[in-house]
Amino acid sequence: MAQQEFIAKIAPAAVADMKKTRVPASLTIAQAILESNWGKSGLTVNANNLFGIKGTGTAGSVNMPTTEYVGSTPIQTSAKFRKYNSWAESIADHSALILNGTRDKPTRYHGVLGADYKTACQKIKEGGYATDPAYPQKLINLIETYALHQYDVDKSDNSVDKEAATALKLEDWEREAGLKAIDSLACKGLLNDPDKWKKRLTDDPAGVMSELPWLMFTMLDRVTEPAK
Incomplete structure (x- = not known):
């Protein structure tokens, strides 16, 4: 053996x-x-x-x-x-x-x-x-x-494993929320090259999620900015 x-x-x-x-x-x-x-x-x-x-x-x-x-x-x-x-x-x-x-x-x-x-x-x-x-x-x-x-x-009751599982769930949530945000921005014409953003979302969901709110508000400011 x-x-x-x-x-x-x-x-x-x-x-x-x-x-x-x-x-x-x-x-x-x-x-x-x-x-x-x-x-x-x-x-x-x-x-x-x-x-x-x-x-x-x-x-x-x-x-x-x-x-x-x-x-x-x-x-x-x-x-x-x-x-x-x-x-x-x-x-x-x-x-x-x-x-x-x-x-x-x-x-x-x-x-x-x-x-x-x-x-x-x-x-x-x-x-x-x-x-x-x-x-x-x-x-x-x-x-x-x-x-x-x-x-x-x-493995049935370990804090390290629980933390890993929580992190994994959070990462999945970030990806799902990110996809929805990207599609929403793209439909409104507020986001160029959504495929590029989706690819980045796969590699770094937390990073993309931290940028999307800023991008959303920036784009909205541009759309709502009064004409001069």
Whole structure:
């Protein structure tokens, strides 16, 4: 599976869970990439486990080899990992783990919730998710390399997007109003070369709209100016 295909496959579920739990989607995706080796790990292939979460999942568990760190020393061992029926279940369980923590410490991963991606990557390590001392930087590198932070923006309720949408609506209104004004002035013989104005309106509706009122009043003054 190609890298962008992998990201596209899991991003919708990561974003949906972010809206419910405030777990940054960028963190979810980056962890899935790192833990599953882009969906190619034996744990992912055999158990749909994208995140290396241990224990019993919705479809039981599997024993798999794993690498743990004692300080900075890697140790090869075996552990029981959760098994799922689908990747979507794995993603939902990952978010639930971060949100609910563990029995001994329910707030273990709460530093992740609603955090920017760099803070989230550090806090997930501090919470004890991984023993690799380089874990946070590995996640940050993935997020920045593949621009995963773009998924942390909630497109359904984001002020930047709303502003863009408002600007687009205003621009459409300006074009429509401009066309009416140009046609009106042209019909009254107050505007030369209306096609040229319409072309300008397409490229710069706000600029044309700022000129038309001035042009209208100028032309009207000329028409109503008493004969000498």
